[in-house]
Amino acid sequence: MTAFLQLDQVSKAFGAITVAEDLSFEVQSGQALGVIGPNGAGKTSMFNLITGTLAPNSGRIMFDGTDITRDGAAKRCRAGMARSFQVPQPFSGMTVFENAMIAATQAGGLHGKEAEQFCIEVLDQTALLDRANTLAGGLTLLGRKRLELTRALCARPKLLMLDEIAGGLTEAECTSLVQTIKDIHARGVTIIWIEHVVHALLAVVDKLMVIDFGRKITEGDPHTTMESPEVQEIYLGIAADA
């Protein structure tokens, strides 16, 4: 079985700063991969490389059986990947509903009434329906994070990429978010999720990858990986043999 998403020795550097170094990994269809790593480890850059916002210096990216290394962000999105941005990027002058409609009509391939009804359903799921007519620029941080998720879902992706979507949420909000993501995963959507809120991540993912300095440190079963010496060292600064 070939992987749904495959990165093959992908490297990217800005001058002396390396954001990805020989990064290789695979995600199988229907899998949920969690990604952790310290700040500045290159997690968001990895997303930018996968979605096409950044072009790699070398390496190859395969998605759904096709080489997409040279494709732009828009083409990759239409091929079935959608992301949320860590720093929310709303269409500020448009309403929440219009933000959702763009994703549904452009990336999701829906039209007319069908698109409208689908957006309403997603907004209900992400608890933004009562703010549907609010200008996106007027949302709170939580609202903007929810809007990021809404847009990604309205794009009807085969691969959903979430970038620190749980950061800054209260415990109750986090629980409901985890449930939403679980539901989406249960429908067969492949997920890659970057998150610092580890307990939220562990509730969903079936594989965990750790990256630092743009390199893959380790990957495997979520709980085993969390307890591995490499992770302990990165997060707690304890030498492995201490």
Place this chain on the structure above:
Amino acid sequence: MTPSDFHVTRSSSVTKIAAVLGLLILIILIAAPYWAGRADMRLMGELFLYLALASLWNLMAGYAGLVSVGQQAYVGFGGYMLFALTMFGGVHPIGAIVIAGFFGALIAVPVALLIFRLRGAYFAIGTWVIAEVFRLSFAQVSVLGGGSGSSLPVGIVRSLSSSRAGREHLSYWLALASAVIVIAAVYFFLRSRNGLALTAIRDNELAAGSLGIDIWRTKFVVYIVTAALTSMIGALIFLQKLRISPDAAFSVNDWTAFVIFIVVIGGIGTIEGPIIGTLIFFALRETLADLGTIYLMVLGVVAIVIMLKAPKGIWGLIRTRFDVELFPLSYRVKHSQTAQKD
């Protein structure tokens, strides 16, 4: 409250009233030859042409983010095409206007491929340079009068209508039609799926690209269509002026600076903005024109004050305060029970 209780509507009572009023005003304006004097009709004709130019510049700069200061390239190009096609091609002036639009689109393709490599301020400067290249090129064409320009032969003018009144009415209606067609085209485009994508590009290019919108292609289409329509309006402008010269045809002041003024004070990135801006611009011009240079200084002061106090223009101010729009572009999600009470 389940999702099925909600529905989406695009029109409101305000947009319905605006549509009825708009239609009434249009009928009154079409009948202008029966109630307006010759000078008034000439002024209104000019106003409509500026309204069309401003709406096009607004679509390009306000929505697609293509801040061009070189649209005079297409106004002048269209004007010269009219003269060349009627004088040497024997084409009827009305037909020449349409063909000028086609050629405008054609020449805009290589121009776009060149200047789309530039970003932000460099793009703006690039468009101006291109317009200067157009001006200098047409000044070299001696059959069109070179640097001193030429006049439209009487025979061609007569082919529009044998009487002077007939010509004046026709050119008034053509100007009115151009404004109506441009505003309608902009409206229907923005209301479509592609228009929604263009509005998204206006707000956030990074997110737009990540949601599957082909930014380059969308901007390219907007630039080419704008160039075609601007060329047609240029042809119409010089059909009314009856005389063309490189300096008048490619004037950055007349065809770009005033147009930017109109869009900025009216409200950039809205359909209503250019309409309000055009009315204000002509009101100022008609009251201050006798003051000479002071008139231009007043325009500058008005522009600066509005940019400081209302960066989104007069319509932007009204829209944020009252949450209204005259053209039904936005989507409103309503609860079905409350909607029934409307």
